Structures are given as structure tokens and as C-alpha cells.
């Protein structure tokens with residue numbers, strides 16, 4: 468399928484570069500409000516630079532990837548659907564439950580698909596965790612914890628303002644990775660509670676080119692939440708951009724017969740560990756292509772298969788099956804994240820009304836079938 472991109476900023480290079488690993492999708496054009504940004508990416512990756520209107524009208528584009536900033540996601544995704552094209556959005560895919568529902572209804576009316584990042588839960592490590600949970604060897608998952616904490620984004624992103632405005636903050640920005648992975652592992656969530664705070668009302672940008680400028684913070688940057696799953700499991704979720712150092716794991720799940728330690732759901736790979744009772748469990752080798760380190764990062768070689776979710780959606784359209792980074796999943800995760808923020812304000816427990824199926828597991832064989 469022909470793929471176009473709207474939003475040629477920081478993350479667009481990853482999509483343009485990594486999509487070449489996958490069958491069934493071909494990047495053909497990119498667009499941005501800023502034509503210089505579109506032209507720069509078009510030149511670098513050999514695609515056409517188009518205006519937003521022209522990419523929406525382009526006949527050789529079937530799916531448009533929405534890589535604009537969170538505040539623009541809903542409006543841009545709606546225009547993509549109205550233009551008769553499937554949309555795959557970066558997270559957070561909308562900023563309210565009503566916006567999500569409007570996209571869901573529009574897509575259903577037009578017979579189009581909406582997909583959303585994150586797709587890191589398709590990574591080898593998270594699929595290994597999924598296989599272990601599904602094997603029943605841990606028994607039912609009854610509890611767990613997840614944590615993603617650091618100092619924030621003003622140190623590295625060239626334009627970090629959006630991270631500190633409504634739609635940003637660690638809950639909506641980084642929370643999708645953790646809550647999506649929890650839902651694929653445990654299932655949907657019934658209700659949440661949360662305490663949230665904003666320790667620093669102004670943050671100084673230290674990244675170039677805007678070092679020394681200040682951003683006014685308009686969304687909580689620290690929150691401690693509790694999630695109650697439909698199966699009865701309760702999981703604590705810590706997200707913060709006000710922490711220098713901590714000793715918490717990214718994710719631990721506690722089952723009736725053992726525990727599982729899941730690596731960071733912001734990434735595709737990493738080491739999965741588990742126990743049998745309290746003793747270390749010997750795990751059989753899990754030869755999954757989306758866990759193989761393929762890129763040099765500051766932390767060393769890491770697995771990065773971003774666009775796997777987009778490739779799965781294109782394949783799903785061709786096969787007439789549900790796609791894994793599906794709209795019901797994205798809508799449920801958004802409702803949970805927005806409910807955490809609402810609970811942080813009201814100090815009340817918030818019930819979650821949407822439900823979703825767990826996305827289908829992605830076996831090593833199915834993952835290989837998506838690759839060139």
C-alpha cells in the first residue's frame with residue numbers, strides 16, 4: 468500500500484527509515500505545515516514533498532501516518548479519513564474520549580481503518596512475556612507495577628514545548644507504552660485512581676537550539692496511579708519527569724504461581740525474566756525477529772522495529788483481519804490515561820466505560836511474514 472506522512476518532525480525519520488524493513492508498505496510522500504521540513508525529509512528519503520491538501524488528494528496514497536503534535540492529531544486524522552484514506556497515528560491518538568469516538572464512527576462509516584502507536588508491544592520481549600502469560604504457567608495475573616520516571620524532555624528535544632501542554636505530560640506522552648502493554652498482557656481496565664502533581668511550573672530548555680528559554684508547564688509532570696483490571700488484577704503505575712534516579716523496574720507482573728519481569732515497553736527488546744514460585748524460572752529461547760538488536764543507541768545495540776504496527780495494519784487490510792494496533796485498543800488506553808488525569812484532579816476513583824479485546828499475539832512466524 469502507498470503510505471504518506473503528515474508531520475515531518477523529529478520522529479518522521481524513524482518511520483521513513485524503518486518502514487523499508489517491511490513488506491506491503493511503501494513510503495511515497497510526506498507533508499507538513501512547514502514545507503521546508505517536508506522538503507528536507509523528502510530529499511533525505513527519496514519521497515515526494517507535498518502540501519497537506521495535495522497528500523490528502525494523492526491517488527497513490529492509501530494510508531497516511533499522522534506524525535503531527537498531539538494537539539493536531541484529532542483534526543489531522545479526521546481530515547485523512549474524510550479524504551478516504553486509512554490513518555495510522557502517533558500517540559496519544561486523540562486528547563478526549565469524544566474525539567476518539569468521532570474517529571471510530573467516521574472510520575466505520577467510510578469502511579476505513581484507524582491504527583495508533585505504540586507498536587512496541589509487538590517487540591520480541593513483550594511477545595515473549597505475552598507467550599508466558601498465555602501459557603498459564605504463571606496462573607492468573609493478580610497484580611503488578613510499572614514505572615517510567617526521569618527528568619523530562621527539555622534536555623533533548625529541539626522543540627519540547629508540547630510535552631508540557633495539555634496532551635503532553637508523562638501520563639499521555641509516555642503512559643501509552645506502559646498501559647498498552649499492560650492491556651495486551653492482562654486485558655482491559657475497569658477503573659483507576661491517581662494522585663498527580665506539578666512540582667515545577669516553569670522548565671528551562673537545555674537542548675539546542677533554544678537553550679535558556681523557559682516553558683510554562685500546563686499539565687501534571689508526576690503521577691502515582693492505580694489500575695484495576697477486569698480480571699481483578701491491580702497494578703500501580705508511576706510516571707514522572709521530576710525524578711533524578713530510582714530503583715524501580717519498568718514492569719513486574721505477579722501471577723498466582725510466579726512473577727514476570729518485563730523490560731521497558733518503550734522499546735521492542737530487552738531481557739524477560741520470570742520465577743517459578745520464588746525461584747528463577749528457566750525460560751526457553753524465544754527467537755522473535757522484533758527482539759533482535761538492529762540499531763546503535765546511547766545504551767548500546769537495541770531492537771527498533773517501529774512501523775511494525777503500520778505494516779501489520781496494511782497486512783490486516785489486505786487479509787480482512789483486525790489489526791493489532793487497533794482503534795478499540797487505542798481508545799481504551801486513551802480513556803484510561805485521561806481518567807488517570809481526571810482522578811488526579813478530582814481525587815476520585817474513575818470508572819472506565821470502554822472495553823477492548825486484547826490484540827492478537829504476534830508469533831515469531833507472523834512477525835517474519837511482515838518483513839521483506
Ligand SMILES: NC(=O)c1ccc[n+]([C@@H]2O[C@H](COP(=O)([O-])OP(=O)(O)OC[C@H]3O[C@@H](n4cnc5c(N)ncnc54)[C@H](O)[C@@H]3O)[C@@H](O)[C@H]2O)c1
Pocket residue numbers: 473474475476477478479498499500501504519534535536537539543557558559626640
Ligand atoms: N520524537 C520522538 O522521539 C517521538 C517518539 C515517539 C512518539 N512521538 C510522537 O510523535 C508525534 C510527533 O513528535 P515529534 O517529536 O516528531 O514532534 P515535532 O514537533 O518534532 O514534529 C511535529 C511536526 O508536525 C508538524 N505539524 C504540526 N501540526 C501540523 C498540522 N496541523 N498539519 C501538518 N503538520 C503539522 C510540525 O510542523 C512539525 O514539523 C508526537 O505525538 C509524539 O508524541 C515522538
